[in-house]
């Protein structure tokens with residue numbers, strides 16, 4: 259599986275949860291409008307360096323991943339996450355087939371070579387369009403292409419994709435088949451355990467069975483129903499209750515498939531507990547809001563002997579990245595918003611965050627802001643002591 263292509267030696271928030279996974283569907287990645295590669299595109303660099311494997315030997319590429327999150331998991335965010343975990347699989351925000359086929363492809367698809375392994379998530383329901391986009395994903399150097407069958411946003415439903423596709427398993431099967439015919443990348447599906455009030459296990463079992471028959475071997479299952487009406491996507495990430503046992507049952511019924519669970523998981527112990535039952539765990543909000551929670555992943559879940567380093571080292575590498583953005587005339591605060599949680603849970607973290615969030619400082623070189631932020635953090639530490 260090519261998702262084990264990977265980063266070669268990396269150093270090694272608090273964004274808004276704005277009620278959508280797809281409201282920005284047509285503009286996925288548009289925040290990066292002005293942003294091209296800091297160095298070279300992931301595609302070129304991956305090709306230059308060959309596709310060395312980084313995943314811990316013998317581990318499923320889906321063992322641990324960071325979820326696709328619209329407006330959040332852009333290339334800057336993924337770069338930060340990769341500084342903290344070398345092995346977790348990183349997903350892009352969802353990009354619609356329409357945006358890709360008719361929009362600015364580099365703007366949507368470019369990524370930093372360091373992000374590998376990285377998966378492109380697509381939103382769409384037209385097999386030919388999805389096939390064309392899967393080809394693009396391969397050309398750009400992604401490690402996987404994932405189809406979104408889990409987003410409940412109304413706007414996404416109008417486009418007839420996302421979670422409402424769970425009601426049409428044979429269409430999803432057609433989509434998967436078309437994508438598989440178009441690319442040799444793994445084609446995976448992210449979905450819910452049901453839609454609306456349909457809570458019968460047979461519904462999700464038959465969905466998985468039909469899509470698996472079309473060749474999909476990997477399913478990432480958000481363990482709660484999607485409600486297509488009456489809840490905002492944000493509310494639908496808390497309601498109705500999670501039912502992890504449904505995902506475990508899928509694994510028992512389809513032992514040959516890779517089944518990963520998603521939804522509401524936070525701690526390493528919770529992850530370990532799920533890994534006793536299923537093949538993988540996908541973490542969304544906790545990874546974003548508390549990025550340092552990922553620091554123990556590599557050693558605990560991939561047997562890595564060389565964890566990311568200290569928070570200071572990660573911050574230094576991140577600062578290098580911000581410097582490169584700034585030096586090439588790009589604005590750094592858009593990237594920095596993803597790192598505001600880096601020091602969470604330590605004395606002085608709030609002061610550090612306040613400095614980085616200060617609008618008056620946003621035109622300064624990032625290093626100057628960093629000096630002020632560190633001074634504020636250390637003085638906050640002294641006060642707390």
Ligand SMILES: Cc1cc2nc3c(=O)[nH]c(=O)nc-3n(C[C@H](O)[C@H](O)[C@H](O)COP(=O)(O)O)c2cc1C
Pocket residue numbers: 274275276278279280325326327328329330351352379406408409448480495520521522523540541542543544
């Ligand atoms: C801000 C935000 C944006 C999201 N965007 C997407 C998306 O583009 N595609 C998708 O499949 N899921 C999206 N999701 C759902 C997450 O991938 C994940 O399924 C959900 O947050 C539950 O996992 P968690 O409890 O670990 O956060 C989004 C979630 C959030 C918070």
